[in-house]
Amino acid sequence: MTAPGPISLNTITVKAWTLPQVVEACARHGITAISPWRDVLQAAGLTAAAQQIRDAGLKVTGLCRGGMFPAAEAAGRAAAIEDNRRAIAEAHAIGADCLVVLGGGLPKGSKDLPGAREMMREGLHAILPDARAAGVTLALEPLHPMTCADRSVLSTLSQALDLCDELGAGVGVAVDVYHVWWDPDLARQMARARGRIAGFHVCDWKVPTTDLVFDRGMPGEGVIDIPAIRAMAEASGWAGGVEVEILSNRWWAEDPEAVMAAVKASHVAC
Ligand code: ZN
DSSP states (O other): OOOOOOEEEEGGGGTTSOHHHHHHHHHHHTOOEEEOBHHHHHHHOHHHHHHHHHHTTOEEOOEEEEEOOOOSSHHHHHHHHHHHHHHHHHHHHTTOSEEEEEOBOOOTTOOOHHHHHHHHHHHHHHHHHHHHHHTOEEEEOOOOGGGTTTTBSOOOHHHHHHHHHHHOTTEEEEEEHHHHTTOTTHHHHHHHTTTOEEEEEEOBOOSSOOSSSSBOBOTTSSSOOHHHHHHHHHHTTOOSOEEEOOOBHHHHTSOHHHHHHHHHHHGGGO
16 A cells, blocks of 8 residues: 555635635645635635745645536526636636536425436536636535435436546546445446546544534544545546545634644544
């Protein structure tokens, strides 16, 4: 087993910090890559944020996040597409390797899951020309099926790769171990993803898990064999930074400096 490559710090892991604080802390801790969320960029101002990231020499492994296409009304779907076009422009401005794209959940009050998946498909087709023109890869991130109703009708790697096959150039997948570790078809789908893995996100599945979204563990705190999944990604040609993305009410309650230390210590479990 090879050692994990460099850490990329997803800004949500240290949610209390502004972008300048994240950039400063990365320099201090020797972390060479980040993956910011859009609200953090917007708070810093896009031009200033892009400048800070460039000046610090940080690689940007992804921008979180686009997608979320389904909506009950046509106006809502159009607004989502416009927002994704802005996200693509932001990803381009900061030199991000990819824009992480989530499927979005069911429209409010709807039980039409196939219909919501079709809205996601239409949204992806609508923004693909913009992404190609900007040179920004759309990284489709399937989320654990427990979030299907409210966050992601895109639930499996197989489903994401089917969309990649359909959409063609400019689209890949973001593999987040939290969302795919349970999948009995994982090894086969990771092999199928050869050349298309645009992002690799790590955290851990705690037992018990007390929140569907905000109880992720630091790598090593749970039951996911992260090195085994990383090896599958590397065998499929992925060679980017291991993106540490911890959505956790417990870790968010800690001093971000302590979280940084834990992130660095957790690297051996990746
Ligand atoms: Zn993720």
